[in-house]
Amino acid sequence: MISTRGVARATVxxxxxxxxxxxxxxAGVQYTVTDLGTLPGGSQSFGNGINDSGQVAxxxxxxxxxxxxxxxxxxxxTDLGTLPGxxxxxxxxxxASGQVTGSSYDAAGNGxxxxxxGGTMxxLGTLPGGSxxxxxxxxASGQVTGWATNASGIYxxxxxxGGVxTDLGTLPGGSQSFGxxxxxxxxxxxxxxxxxxxxxxxxxxDGVMxxLGTLPGGASSYxxxxxASGQVTGWATNASGIQxxxxxxGGVxTDLGTVPGxxxxxxxxxxASGQVVGLFHDAxxxxxxxxxxxDGVMxxxxxxxxxxxxxxxxQAQAINDNGWITGYGYVGGESHAFLLTPEPxxxxxxxxxxxxALRRRR
Numbered sequence: 231m232i233s234t235r236g237v238a239r240a241t242v243x244x245x246x247x248x249x250x251x252x253x254x255x256x257a258g259v260q261y262t263v264t265d266l267g268t269l270p271g272g273s274q275s276f277g278n279g280i281n282d283s284g285q286v287a288x289x290x291x292x293x294x295x296x297x298x299x300x301x302x303x304x305x306x307x308t309d310l311g312t313l314p315g316x317x318x319x320x321x322x323x324x325x326a327s328g329q330v331t332g333s334s335y336d337a338a339g340n341g342x343x344x345x346x347x348g349g350t351m352x353x354l355g356t357l358p359g360g361s362x363x364x365x366x367x368x369x370a371s372g373q374v375t376g377w378a379t380n381a382s383g384i385y386x387x388x389x390x391x392g393g394v395x396t397d398l399g400t401l402p403g404g405s406q407s408f409g410x411x412x413x414x415x416x417x418x419x420x421x422x423x424x425x426x427x428x429x430x431x432x433x434x435x436d437g438v439m440x441x442l443g444t445l446p447g448g449a450s451s452y453x454x455x456x457x458a459s460g461q462v463t464g465w466a467t468n469a470s471g472i473q474x475x476x477x478x479x480g481g482v483x484t485d486l487g488t489v490p491g492x493x494x495x496x497x498x499x500x501x502a503s504g505q506v507v508g509l510f511h512d513a514x515x516x517x518x519x520x521x522x523x524x525d526g527v528m529x530x531x532x533x534x535x536x537x538x539x540x541x542x543x544x545q546a547q548a549i550n551d552n553g554w555i556t557g558y559g560y561v562g563g564e565s566h567a568f569l570l571t572p573e574p575x576x577x578x579x580x581x582x583x584x585x586x587a588l589r590r591r592r
Contacts, residue, residue, distance in 0.1 A: 259573060260534040261555070263541055266302050266567040269309050275300070277556035277567035279324040279367070280548045286556045287330045288567050289320035299332050299346070302567070310346050313337075313353050319344070323367035323374075323411075331365035331374045343376050343390065354390050357381070357397055363388065367411040375409035375418045387420050387434070398434050401425075401441050407432070410464075411456045419453035419462045431464050431478070442478050445469070445485050451476070454508075455500040455548075463497030463506045475508050475523065486523050489530050495521065498557075499548035507531075507546035507555055520546035520557055531555070531570065543568065 268275045272290040279287040286302040290309075299310040299321035310330060312319040315337030322332045330346040336353060343354040343365030354374065356363040359381025366376040374390040380397060387398040387409035398418065400407040403425025410420040418434040424441060431442040431453035442462060444451040447469025454464040462478040468485065475486040475497035488495040488510045495510035506523040510530075520531040520543040531543045544565075546557040555570040 259536050261531070261570040261572055263535045263539055263543070264569040264571070265541075265561055266556075266569060267307060268564075268566065269298055269300060269307055272298075274565040275307075275567040276547075276558040276565065277302070277569065278320075278322045278547050279330075280550045280554060280556040280569075281324050281326050281328070282550045282552055283326070283328075284550070284552075284554055284569065284571070285324055285328055286567065286569060287321035287324040287332070288556070288558075289332070299330065299334070301328065301330055301346070302569070303328070311351055313342060313344060313351060319351070321346070322365060322376075325368045325372070326370050327372075329368055329372055331368040331376070333364045333376075343374065343378070343388075345372070345374060345390075347372070355395060357386065357388065357395060363395070365390075366409060369412045369416065370414045371416075373412060373416055375412040375420070377408040377420075387418065387422065387432075387439075389416070389418060389434075391416075399439055401430060401432060401439060407439070409434075410452075410454050413456050413458050413460070415458065415460070417456060417460050419456040419464070421452045421464075431462065431466065433460065433462060433478070435460065443483055445474065445476065445483060451483075453478075454496070454498050455506075457500045457504070458502050459504075461500060461504055463500040463508070465494075465496040465508075475506060475510075475521075475528075477504065477506060477523075479504070486528055489519070489521055489528050492519075495528070497523070498546065499555075501549045501553070502551045503553075505549055505553065507549045507557070509545040518544055520544060520555075520559065522546065522549075522555070535570070541568065543570075546570075 269290040271293045274291040277288040296317045299319040313334040316335040319334040341362040343363040345352045356378045357380045360379035363378035364376045378388045385406045387407040400422040401424045404423035407422030429450045431451040444466040445468045448467035451466035452464045465473045473494040475495040477484045492510040496508045497506045498508040509518045543559040
């Protein structure tokens with residue numbers, strides 16, 4: 231027979247642990263911030279994608295103003311080079327194997343999506359008759375999504391798989407589409423035009439592109455990130471025409487609002503737990519800060535790092551399933567890519583909470 235006194239005691243402990251965690255999340259340091267630096271001679275860097283091993287893909291601005299794709303791994307930032315004949319590249323997505331996708335130019339000066347794997351950057355080409363392509367995201371199978379121009383010069387969302395680039399089409403009545411993120415099931419999110427010319431977030435799954443709609447009274451939406459469950463984040467306009475980050479799940483688009491006192495917000499990345507990262511603008515509308523949305527609350531990530539860190543976190547681009555975050559911010563007067571890792575105390579509180587919950591169930 232289970233003791234009601236034991237259940238009550240365990241319940242109290244769980245509530246205390248969760249209360250401590252909630253208070254810490256709102257008032258204490260929760261993340262360690264690591265400066266990813268720049269490539270030799272570089273002046274700025276931007277983190278765009280992260281995998282569960284903590285490897286980061288992004289791009290650096292060199293002293294001569296050119297962009298170079300990088301891979302950050304175990305404390306080292308590596309220049310991924312460019313396609314032959316040019317001096318420009320940027321990395322946007324990375325998978326569990328450390329394969330990277332992004333964009334460069336070919337020798338003729340046309341933009342080209344690339345796949346970087348095993349030290350080699352491969353040109354993914356474009357759609358038949360097209361001249362441009364752009365790689366945004368890559369999944370565990372090496373499938374890449376992004377966009378490319380077709381023979382008519384129209385932008386189309388694409389899926390590159392098995393050496394073939396496929397046009398994903400667009401929404402009914404629309405003409406353009408752009409692929410932004412792909413999960414390991416091959417589902418893609420992005421944005422396309424609909425029949426009235428407005429941009430709408432989409433979910434592409436099993437050969438069908440679905441319009442995710444927008445917030446009540448709004449006109450436009452963009453899909454930026456998708457997780458393994460097919461949940462999507464991005465931004466949509468509301469009835470006042472203001473952009474707000476959203477979470478699309480189970481056929482419903484939820485307005486994530488903004489940080490208290492903020493104006494608009496944009497969701498950029500989402501992990502398996504449904505945590506969302508992105509940016510919001512402050513009350514002035516002039517300055518943006520990185521945010522974390524978790525358990526129904528949107529927090530300014532600048533409030534979750536040491537106040538004397540010297541950082542201002544501007545935009546969070548991606549979050550992995552361990553809760554690690556990358557993006558960019560200002561430090562020492564320069565824009566640098568960052569890596570945020572949860573403090574051990576935070577993880578310990580969550581672990582204790584889980585153990586107490588398990589004990590309660592028993």
